[in-house]
Amino acid sequence: MIPCTITLPSLLNPPAKTLSQTETKAIHAHAIKTSLLDSHVHSVNNLLKLYTISGDISSARNLFDRIPHRDIISWTTLIHAYTKSGTPYESIRLFFQMLDTSPDTKPDQITLTVVLSACAALGDLQLARDLHTYINTNTSITNDIHLGNALISMYSKCGDIDTAYKLFTRTRSAKRNIVTWNSIISGLTSNGKFKEALSLFCRMQRIGVKPDQVTLVAVLNACANLGALDIGQWLHTLITQSQTLINNRFITNALIDMYGKCGSIDRAHRVFTSIKPKHRDVYSYTSMITALAMHGQGEKALQLFAYMLKAGIKPNRVTFIGVLSACNHAGFVATGLSHFQSMSSIHNIEPQMEHYSCVADMLARAGLVEEALNFIKNMPFKPDSAMWSSLLSACRIHRNVSLAESIMRQVDNDNDNEDEDYYVLMSNIYTDAKRERDASSLHMEMRKKRKAKKKKKKEPGCSLIEINGQVHEFKMGSISHPQTKDIHLMLHNIHTHLKYYH
């Protein structure tokens, strides 16, 4: 139709990204007048896309509902729009609605890619498996790299990293692109497989695939969690050699976090100050505040927090975890309580369980175990096992056996408490108080309970450290490390020295 090409040129092409909501509405109004809706599904789809770009999901839905002949692109555009606006469940609903009501509209690889990313956002593993089965049984799509990448990322986000990895190994290596590598590497890091993530990164480097910003954010995160300072520094030099990488805020923030967690507060701070003040966001501040808190520099952490507020950056839940832990480590009980209060009263953030835990731990550590107990009794959450453990640890430090016993009675009343930590902690408290008999009877009780529940002994935790680029792993009670003897000897020496100063 000629009027369309003259008055609505933008609708005949893929939409520009710069149109405002009012402009979009104006074009829409015009389109209705010229009855474009009935004639050109292609143009209507472009209009639909315009709405989704401006984030106007309700107008998009309105328009969609009035399209007489929706095609697969109309459906796909709206399905994607829901996920982008943070309502992936609506995406899934719309997809099934399409299957139910429009049997002639067959989802193509693009629709399915979009649907998989909705499922990833939901994190629903059962749905993920159902969708995967649907693709295998109802379509003949194979070897589509977009869909393959979406599958890998969906399984990772739903917590099934083994399936994600299996799918990765099955992608044809000729088709693999940077997104394929990034999907599996960040999938590994977000599922706690940091060493595996780094080794896959090395493999990627060896075969000459150039990492981009997304890759680096993932591997820096892996280093942060492994304490792999050397590798982290090597990545940092790699980053400095590229203009685009060094100016990426995701990367600079990941660097702050990495240096902070790897124990190099100086380097973390250097990266932080290298960011132009106006480019610092809530992530930069939060990472730096948390790093300072972890290094026992509570005062500096709080100063930075004050500075952040002055700079007009809004703190979020995570920022307050850092702030509260800074107060905790520095023993600023009153300050910590007032920051906790300010969360809801000034910053409009409802404290979560994690915040209550920080405060309870802070009170208990400062010797106010009774107050801590009161605090968690009055909180709007059910205390978790970690909270009870931190109270018990405080009782141990402050040698308060009777309070510990009363806490144990409350823990015992709580039927779904399955953690053995309490018993270990409590028996340590008895041992410290020279009440070995009570300690051993507690051990008996623990064994009985374990038998009754047919519970296996808990997997021991492990710790990691990197020296000269090599990561060493230590498990509780394990002597698998080649230098175990020397390490134990050194530990013994340190212990003797500490005793001397005590």
Next chain:
DNA sequence: CTAGGGTTAG
């Protein structure tokens, strides 16, 4: 109409 990304205490 399509895939991948950052800060969370003890």
